[in-house]
Amino acid sequence: MVKPLSIKNLVKNFGGLTATDDISFDLEEGQSTGLIGPNGAGKTTIFSQIMGEYRQTSGIIELYGSDISKLSTPARIRLGISRTYQVPRPFSDFSVLENIRVGLMPDSIWKMITQGPNREREIELALSVGFSEDDLQQTPDTLSMGDLRKLEMARTMATNPKIMLLDEVFAGLTVGEINQIAKLIQNMRKENMTFLIVSHDLKALEPLVDDAIAINYGKIIAQGAFSEVISDSAVRTSYLGTE
C-alpha cells in the first residue's frame, strides 16, 4: 500500500543547529497521528519542510509515493496536502468569506477571471468550522484567537486537502473552542482525512489521534500508540526537562 506521506532521513540544519536530525516516519491513509515534543523540538520545522517553505538539508519527502522535494509550496498544496500555522496568518483586510475565497481559488488566472466565487461553498466551509451567519462579514481584527484558528482551518480545508498538518491547534483557545475544533477534526476523520497534529495539550489531543510520534532535539524518541508514547520514560523526561 502506498503511503499518503512518507518521510525518509530528513535533516535540516540552521547554521550550526540541527533542527531536524535524521527523521523518518510514514502516515497511514485515513489515520491521525500526533506529533509531540517540548518547545523547540523541531515540530514546526518538520511541517515547514513538508510544505516546502524550508528546503531540507537532506532526506526525501514523498507524497503518495512520489518525491515532492523539488516542488513549490502551491504545487504541493495542489497535490492534496495543506497546513495550518501556529500563529494564524489571515488576510487582514478581508472578511471571513473572502479569506476562505482565496483558499478556494484554482491556481489559474484564467479560471479566476472567468469563474465567479462559489459563495455556497464559502458559506458551507465557514459554518462547518463553527462560524455563525453573523460572523461571515467580520474582518480578522475583530475575531478572537479561537475564531482565527477556525478561519485558518476553513481556509486550509478550502484547498481540498487529503492530508492536513495542524500546528498547535489548541494554543490560546477556551475550553469551548477546543471542543469545537476537536469535533470538527473528528468529523473529518470520519470522512477519511489523514492528519498530523501538533499540540501541547495532550489531553485534548488524545481522543483525536491513533498514533503518536515524540521528538526532542530534532530526533524521534518514541513512536507508536498514543498511550504508549506518552508513558515512555524518555518522553516524560523531555517534557519535565523543559517545562
Add this chain to the structure above:
Amino acid sequence: MLEILIQGLLLSGLYALIAVGFTLIFSVGRVLNLAYGSYIMIAGYVYFYFSQLLGLPPIVGLLLAGILGSCMGLLKYNLIVKPLKGDHIPVEISTLILAVILQSAIILYFGNSAKILLPIFQGVIHIGNATVTYNVLAATLVSWLILIVLFVFIRKTHVGRAMQAVSMDSKGASISGVNINKINMFTWGISGFLGAIAGVFFASYTQLSPSMWVAPLIIAIAIVIVGGIGSIIGTLVVAHIIGFMEIISVALISPQLRGVFTMLLVIIVLIIRPKGLFGREEL
C-alpha cells in the same frame, strides 16, 4: 592618475556627508525619509539668504541652516512619522509628497531659476596638476570630521549606545528601558542637522535650484542600499566606491555615463544582496 585620486576622494567625502544623515534614520527608525533631499535644498537656500543676501558670516549661515534642518527633522518625526506609526510605505509616500511641497514653497519664495552660491571658503590649492578649491576640500574635511565624531559618539556615549540598541532591536531596547521616542526624536534632529550641513556644501559644489534635492537623495539612497542598513563604515566605504566610480567613468569613459553605473550598482546589489554589501543590522 593623481587627479583621479584627488577628485575621487573629494567627491566621495561629499557623498559620505550627504548619506550619513539618511543612514541614521534608516537604521534607527527603519524608515526611508524621502524628504531627506529637502534638508539639502532648504539648507542651501537658508545659507544663501543669511550669508549671501544678508551678508552674515558664512559660519553663522551654516549653523542657522543646521539648526533649521534639525527643527525640520523634529517636525517631520512628530507630524508625519509618529502619526503613521512608522509604517514604511506610508511614511515613504508622505515624505515624498512633503518633498514636493517644500520644493514649491522654495519656488514661491526664491523663484524657479538656479542661483550660484558663493563658495564658503574662497581660494584654490594646487596639488600636482590638480586644482582643488578650498571649498571642496573643506567639505571633505568636515565630512571626515563628522563621521569620526559620529562613530565615536555612537560607540562611547550613553545616548549613542541607546541608538545602537534601537537600531538592532527596537522592541528589545524598549523592554530594557530605552525611551524609543526620545531616541527617535534625537536621531531625526541630528539627521536634519547633518543633512543641512551637507546641503550647504553640496549647493556650493553644484548650484542652488528648487529641484536640486533629487540628485543628492538618489545618491543617499544608493549609498545606503549598497552599504546596507545603517552601517557607518558601510556608508563611508560605499560613498568611496560610488564617488570613485563616477570620477573614473567621467575621466575615462564618458561624462554622460556618470550616473549609469551607480544605478546599475544599486539594482544589482538590491537584487543579489538585498541587505547590502555590509548588511549588518547595526550602526
Add this chain to the structure above:
Amino acid sequence: MGLGLKWYHFALWIGFIIFMLLMPEMVSKGTLRTIIFANFLAIFAISWDILSGRTGYISFGHPFLIGIGAYTTAILTKRFDVGVEYAIPLAIAMTMIGGTIMFLPALRIKGSYFALVSLAFMELMYQLVQVIRPDLTGGTRGMSGLVTLTRGAVNGYYLSFTIMIIVALSMWLLMRTRLGTALSAIALNEESVKGSGLSPTKLKLFAFMTSAFVAGLGGAFYVHYLGSIAPRALFDINFVFTIIVATLIGGASTIVGPMFGAFFLTFLLEYLRPYLPGAERYLIYGVIALLLYMYQPKGLYQIMINQFNRFKKDEDDG
C-alpha cells in the same frame, strides 16, 4: 462571473460616459485641453493602481514603463517611418517586456527595497536615453515633430477619453473578479497566498504585465498627442508624485478612485489658477494631498462610499 454588478453601477457608468461625451459642448477649448491631460493622467494612475495599489509593490519609477512605450513609438515613427498602427502595438509589447524586467527584482525583494529599485530603474532609463544612441532618442533634448493622431482639442479629447474609459472600465471589471481578490491578497500577506495554494509569482507577473500594458498604451498615445518627448519632464520625480497622488487621493486599489483622483487633481489646479497664478497652486495641492493621505489613506472613494452608505441608511430608516 460573479462580478456583483448592481443597477446603480450601470447607471453611474452610463451617466458618467454621457456627461463626458457632452463635455466639448459645455466647456472651452482651453478647459478641454486640461481634461485631455486628466485623461492621460487617469490612464497612468490606473496603471500604477493595478500594480502598486493592488499588490503593494510600490513603484516609484512608473515613468520607466511609460517612457518605454513613449520612446518606442516615437523612435519607430520618427526614425524608421513605421506607421502608428504598427508602432503603437510594438510600443505596448516593448513596455510589457519592460514590465517583465521590473518584475524580476520583485521575485526577491519587496516593500521599501522594491520601491527603491523601481526608482533606480527610472533614473537608469533617464541616463540611458540621453547617452545611448542620441541619434535615435534625441539625447537630452528629446524629440519633437512627431506624428500626431488628432487635430484640435475636440478630437484629441474624444480620442483620449475613449482610451481612458476603455481602460478604466475593463480594469474595473477585471479587478472585480476573483483575480482582483487574489492580487489584493498579495499585498496583505504573500506567504498566506502561497499557503492557500496560489502561486504569487504568477499573480505578480500578471499584475506587472497588465500594469505595463496600460502604461505603454497611455505613454504611446500621449506622445502622439503631444507630438514631442522630453526626458527631463518624463523621467521626473514630480511626474511620479503626480501619478501616485492622483491614485491615493482618489483611493488606491479601486480603479475608479485613481480615475477620479486624476480629474480632481487636474481640476483643482485649474480651479486654483485664477486665484493663485504660480507655484502656490502646487504648494496647496501638495498640502491637500498630504493631509488627505494621512487622515483618509483610502481616499475620496472611501469618503464617497461612506456618504453613499449614510444616504442609503437614511433612506432605509425614513
